[in-house]
Amino acid sequence: MVGRDYFSPGHRTCAGCGAAIAFRHVLEALGRDVILCQSTGCMEVTTTPYPETSFKVPWIHVLFENAASVASGVKRALLKQGNTHTQVVAIGGDGGMADIGFGAVSGALERNEDIIIIVYDTEAYSNTGLQRSGETPLFAATTTTPAGKKIPGKQEWKKNIAMIAAMHGAKYVATANIAYWQDLQSKVKKAKRLAGGTRFIHVFSPCPVGWHVESCNTVKVARLAVETGLWILYEIENGRLKINYKPTKFAPVEEYFKLQGRFKHVVNNKEAIKLVENHIKETWEEMLRVEREKVNLLKLI
C-alpha cells in the first residue's frame, strides 16, 4: 500500500506502540495533500529526531498545547493563497489535546475551523512516563495515581472529549480504535470529504509500556476495549449519532483488566468491576436510545 509510505518506518516508538499503528493508518487515509500540525508528545519525539523525520508530508510541531491553533493559522494562510484543497490536520495525544491544549481545541471547534482534529488517546501522559491525564480511566494506576494501600488508582471517570467536541456543534465527530483500522481509515476519509468545518476524531491507542501490557497484546487490548463496551465506536454527523459496531454480548471487564498491569489491583475487586460494568450499561443504553430516537444533538446547543 503506497499510502503507508507517508509515515516512514525507522521511527523510535516502543515495541507494540498503539499510537504508531494509529499514525500509519491515519496518514495512509489522509494521503499526500496534507499538512500535519502536531503537539508535543510520544509521536513527536519518536518520529523527528533531528536531522531525521518519519514524515513524508509537511509537518510542524511547535509546542504541547497549541496544535489546533497552529493548524487554524495554517489553514487560514492556505485559503489566502488560494489553496482550498490541502487538508490541514491538528493531531496530538490526550494530554496535548484534551488537557493542556483543550482551550486551543475548543477555540478551533467554536470557530468551526476547516480542519481535522485527531486525538490519539493513550489514556495518560505516555511521553513523560505515564502520568494521569483527564483521559485516564477510573481505577487505572499511573505514576501519579498509583495503586496505593489507601487509594486504588485514578478516582475519576474518563473525560469524554468526543462528546465535548460534538457539543461544540462540530460537523463530524467520530471515535475510532486501532484494532478496527478499516473503520478508522474510513472515518478519516469521511472526515476529509466533509470539508467546510471542524471534524474531530478520537482514536483509542493503547500504550503497552505504560499500561503494562505485553507488546504483542496491543491490538487485543484495543479490541477488548470495544468488546467490553468501554470504548464505543460511533459517529456524529449533523447532530445524529450512529453506533458503528454493536457487540452482541459484552465481554467481561475482568478480561480487559487482567491483560493490563494498570488494573492489576482491581481485577479481583468485585465492587470496582461492578461499578465499571454498571457505567458501561448505562452509557450503552443511553447511546442506543439517542440513536434509536434520532435525537438531534445539535438541538441541545
Place this chain on the structure above:
Amino acid sequence: MSEKVIEGSRAIAEAVALCDVKVIAAYPITPQTHIVEALARMHANGEIDCEFVNTEAEFSSISLILGATAAGARSFTATSSQGLALMHEVLFAAAGLRIPLVMVVANRALSAPINIWNDHQDSVSQRDNGWIQIYCESVQEAVDSVIQAYKIAEECLLPTMVCIDGFYLTHVYEPVSIPSKEKVERFLPKFNPKYKLDPEKPLTFGALAFPKDYARIRKQLHEAALRSKEVVGRVNREFHSIFGRKYGNGMVETYGSGETAIIAAGSVCGTIKHFIEHENKKLSLVRIRLFRPFPRREIREALEDKESVIVIDRSVSLGNAGTLFTEVRDVLYEMDKRPKVTNFILGLGGVDVTRKTLRYVIEKHGKVSSGHVEIVEGD
C-alpha cells in the same frame, strides 16, 4: 502622503493594512484592544483583504499567526502585559523555528497588583527569547516601525516586536503621516519565504534536537540575532530614502550634546527632549530604539565623551536593578574612561514622568555615587 490627526491605535492598524497582511489574530487586552478593533472594522468593511480570527486566548493568537506565517502568509497580532506573558512559551518557539512574525506590544505593567497602565515590564521580561525588540517614541515612529519590522523580520528570519507605550501612544491623537500604498510596496517586498509548509515540497518543522545539535542551532540563532542589528540599521536608511524619515541610526538616537547623558526608551524620551530643550542643555539623551539585539557598540560610541550617565528604566529586575541599567553598565565596563552611572526606575504602572520628576532625578544624580539605584514612586 498627507498628515492627519488620528488615534495611535488606528494609525498602527492602518500601517498593518498597508503591509499586505493575510492573517490577523485578535484577542482583547487593554491598552492594545483599539488596534485589533480598528483592524476588525477595516476587515468588516472590506478595506483589508485578510483572514481575521478572534481567538480564545493570546496563546492561540500567537500560535495561529505562527502557523499562518509558516504556511507562507504574512500575519499580525498585538497584545499587552498579561497577554504577552501568556505567550511566553510560544515566543521562544517562534524565534527557535525562525518564523518571521511581527507583533505590536502596547506596553503595560504586569500583575500583581493588577494594573492596566504603562511601563515596560512586559516586553523587557521577554528580552531573552530571540525576538528583535524596537521601542517607539511617537505614533509616527510606531507606524513606520511596523512597516520596517516586516522587512527586518523576513530578512533575518527572526520575529520582531514593535513596543509602544500603552495609552501614551495607543490612545493619543497625534498628527501622523500615513505612508502611501505605492511607497510601502516599493519598500517592502512580497512575502515569499524560502521554506514553508507545502505539500509540493514536504518539510519537517520543529524536530527534536539532541544536546550537540541543540547547542549548534541555538548558537546559530544567537548569531542571527547579533547580525540582525546591521539589518535594522540598513532598513532605517532605506526607509529614510523612500519616506524621508529616520530614527537615529535605527538602533540608538542621540539628542543634545550635554555632558550628562540620559539613557531611556519609549515615549518618555519625548518628555526628556522637551526637558533638555527648555530647562537643561547640560544634558543629552541617548534613546534606545533597538533593545534586542542590544546595540553595544552604538551605545558605547554615544557615551564616549560623557562625564556621567543616568539610565532611566521603566521596569525592574526584581531583586537586582533596572534591566536597561545593568545592560548599559555592562557596556560601560568595556570603556577606557568609565563614566559615573546611576539608575532611576520611573513610571512604574503608569506613574507620569513629568519635568518635576526629571528635575528630581538630575538633582539626585548629582548627590549620589555611581551605582545608585532608585525606584521613584512619583512626584
